[in-house]
Amino acid sequence: MHPTAAESLHLIHRLLSLLLLSCLTVKSFIGRWQALHSKLTILKTSLSEISDSTHWSQNPLLQDLLPNLLSTLHNTKLLSDQCHDPSSYSGGKLLLQSNLNMVSASLSSLQHDIDLLLKSGLLSQSNAIVLSQPCPGSGKDELGFFIRDLFTRLQIGGIEFKKKALDSLLLLLNEDDKASVLVAKEGDVGYLVHLLDPTNHYSVREQAAIVVSLLATSSDSSRTSVFEEGGLGPLLRLLETGLSGLKEKAAMAVEAITADPENAWAISAYGGVPVLIEACRSGSPVTQTHSAGAMKNVAAVEDIRTALGEEGAVAVLLQVLVSGTAAAQEKAANCIWILASSGEDFRVSIIQDGGLQSLLQLLQESSSSDTLEHVLRAIYALSASPSTATTLSSSASFILQLAELIKHGNVILQQSSATLLANLSITDTNKRAIAGCMGALVKMVESTKPVGLQEVAAQALVSLLTVRSNRKDLVREEKNVLRLVQMLDPKNELVCKKFPVSVISAIVAGGSHGCRKKLIAAGAYPHLQKLSEMDIAGAKKALQRLAGNRLKKIFSRTWRE
Template identity: 70%
Template sequence: MHPAAAQPPSPAESLDQIKHLLSHLLPSSLSIKSFAGRWQVLRSKLASLKSSVSEISDSPHWSENPLLQTLLPNLLSTLRRIETLCHQCSDPSFPAGKLLMQSDLDMAAGWLSRQLNDVDLLLRSGVLRQSSAIVLSHPGPGSGKEDLGFFIRDLFTRLQIGGIDFKKKAMESLLQLLKDEEKAATLVPKEGNIGYLVQMLDLSAHPIVREQAVMAVSILATASHQSAKCLFEEGGLGPLLRIVESSSMQLKEKAVIAVEAITADPENAWAISAYGGVSTLIEVCKCGWPAAQAHAIGAIRNVAAVEEIRTSLVEEGAVPVIVQLLVSGSALAQENAANCIAVLASSGECFRHMILQEKGLQRLLHLLHESSSSDTLEHVLRAIYSLSASDSTSRILSASTTFIIQVSELIKHGNIMLQHICASLLANLSMSDVNKRAIAGCMGSLVKLMESAKPVGLQEVATQALVSVLTVKSNRKDLAKDEKCVMKLVQMLDPQKELVSKKFPVAVVAAIMAGGSKGCRKRLVAAGAYGHLQRLTEMEVAGARRALQRLSGNRLKSIFSRTWRE
């Protein structure tokens, strides 16, 4: 029969034995003459440990903490090893080699440092002063910050001190907390240890714990600007990119979500290049995994905003990949790709040339026709607007009746941002009279946009687009027949109403009267435009005198003629 295995000592027994050993080792080590420097370091650590052990004893619930069931026996084992070394160094006849003893002392000091650090961490967390702290129940919905903070400190204590089972359970609890409680994401950077969480992303970490850590970091990065900033400052970007390079597709997706969130801050985005991350993100865009693609192109869009990195995007061959995603990517990937192209196209002629070479304009126009997402349409239109700075693109767009009608429909039915971009496009394109007649239906919407104080610049581009459309005679007549539009224009002319700069309605009235139509003149005068223009002329508003002359027409000439005769 095998003898029964010896039962490990209880935490209380371990603590008593540790106290006894410390009370013996501290004075004994003072008399050691050999390796004096190393024993001085050990004595300093032993003194710190004695203080910490005393604090553990004073904590009311220390014996309930399962972490001590492992930590105290390990600490006792280290102290026994130090006791053996103490006896050997005190015995002048001990035959062991000098180098071997130096090595043994250094190893013992290293073990003691790590264990002392764990003890200090446990004490600082405060969990030893809370009954059953280590098995705290999961905080319920609406828990206060104090309860959540204590629970988070407890989780991170288990992560840093406990063995693999403690780490797994702690990570499970952390993930559950982040999913269930919105406030947790803002508290984790304050109450937890983000730096340690980042260490768990290392490829050498336990696979399950690393996977859990990636998921937690992904949630934290997307929770708030502050938590994303904290992850960056703790060095999270590099390990995340390594996971994107060499992990499973599911982990790539979680990691690249975090990378996108971290690089949303331009102050962080520059570091992608330092870690060689541009090529990594481009490879993910090529991989065919829709969710990972969408966030990888989102991260590329973030770094494209950094001037120094745009060159590396070109060198790494990003432009063809980005343009391809306009047709082959998921809805989110298409949106982010269009956004990225808008950024690049606004950065200079060389980028516009590359995008056009890859048939970027055709694919943007196709996406404009196919997409129903207002966010995607906004980015597509911004990209098209930036590309229209090229003469060749401007000519193509100006001649495309289909495109111009699409733009006019969005002016009538789109949200305010879409209306703004579309008005800017119409204002800048050299449209034919045929195309201008085809979009006469959007003139009322342009008049309405002239009243919008926000976004900045909308009133001006709406005015420019309307003036352009009014170069066609039939459009001038149609607008003058629209009583609501005429009344809006006249109200905008009123000097007492300051919402709209007077130069805008003045320009539209001048455009309506460019052909000298008596019907248009009659309707504008009847609505009260003449009196307002007179006052605006006296105020020397730009264009007001010319508009007044056009509105006066033959009537003004007859007045001058009668005055001359008299």
């Protein structure tokens, strides 16, 4: 029959008293016994503190801890007897010395566990024997106590205690979005990171990986805690060598941690660049998606960006563009855009690996606005290459796609598409083919957000209006003319005047009497006169083109009167 907790503690106190006296009179390894005497003295103080705790005997962790301590003290007493009478021991000094080192280490470990238990405050709680899962909406004090109990069980208990504690921790994090902040504050995230080590039992390691992943993806404070406790290195090792499920959790956590620019640099310190590339190349769809996301995060760091190029990231990312999940394609396209924008070497590499064709294909196939946004930006970055710009300018299908996005896309897609139109040398045939998007461009010229939209919309319009038939098509729609004239009004402060002025100037550049007539009828002339007096760029030239030589004097006299 096993002794009760009270009986075990009584026996421990008796053994401690004997050992504390014995340590002072040994004849062998006197220095080691002096060190053991110090440890035993501290242990006795801690045990007295346990005895003074109101509900210590109810705590289940002591059911394992006290018997282990009692066994260690028995071994220590046996060694003490042998050191008092060395002649009675035939095992040799080296073995005796080794045994002393072992009990010393065991006592240190047990003291650490006792300190944890005392620090947690669990021994003073009447419900410490079985803690129920806190209900949603529980107070911080109750949650904090529950979390401290879980982490104490994690660090002191055996495998079953650890697994149950991790189960409870997972349940808490899944049920309460805000729990991660309290876990980072009240728990020991560093110990969770330690559980990711391959030396731990697989089931414990797997649960710990899920917990760490949740903490890394749940809140800024818990993510910071995971990083500061050294979690990135073990997570990368899991991503490199773990089983599929562990790799997925590790990839999620690494992506979340590297989303903070101040953390992204550490990928290089842990040798993580080739790990991310390989995970993106050969991982499951989930692993691939989050690895691509992490690569996108770290590509902003110049040194890591260089390493990505050297390790062959471009080819892997382009393959994801073709065969990855929709989420993976979006993140890969974002990363390609960052790389293409960073320098000529990356642009050359992307183009040589067929990147332009892959991007154009994805532009046709994707239904995700975010993906299309990154694809357009990547294509724009590649268009800095003259050969790429020529290819894009002559692609009727690409130009038509841009026009469709200007007409039907969100404002970001409209801006990106207009930017490309404004910067490409499009043939007159293609300009005529996309005349239908000019009305949308006019609306964009009067839009105040995002910054730069008015300018690129005006530039794209001016480019399309070099074709005579497009000028006639634009003014044929009365609402287009009215919008442009309203934008010219000096009282309209929402639009920078040089943009509608440039469009008006382009409309009347060909000398079409019909275009001038419609603009004048809508009231463009007095607005341009006023803008000319205000020295708005291009206003005088637009006014001269609008009036024409024959009409100029007539209108000048009319408006003066």
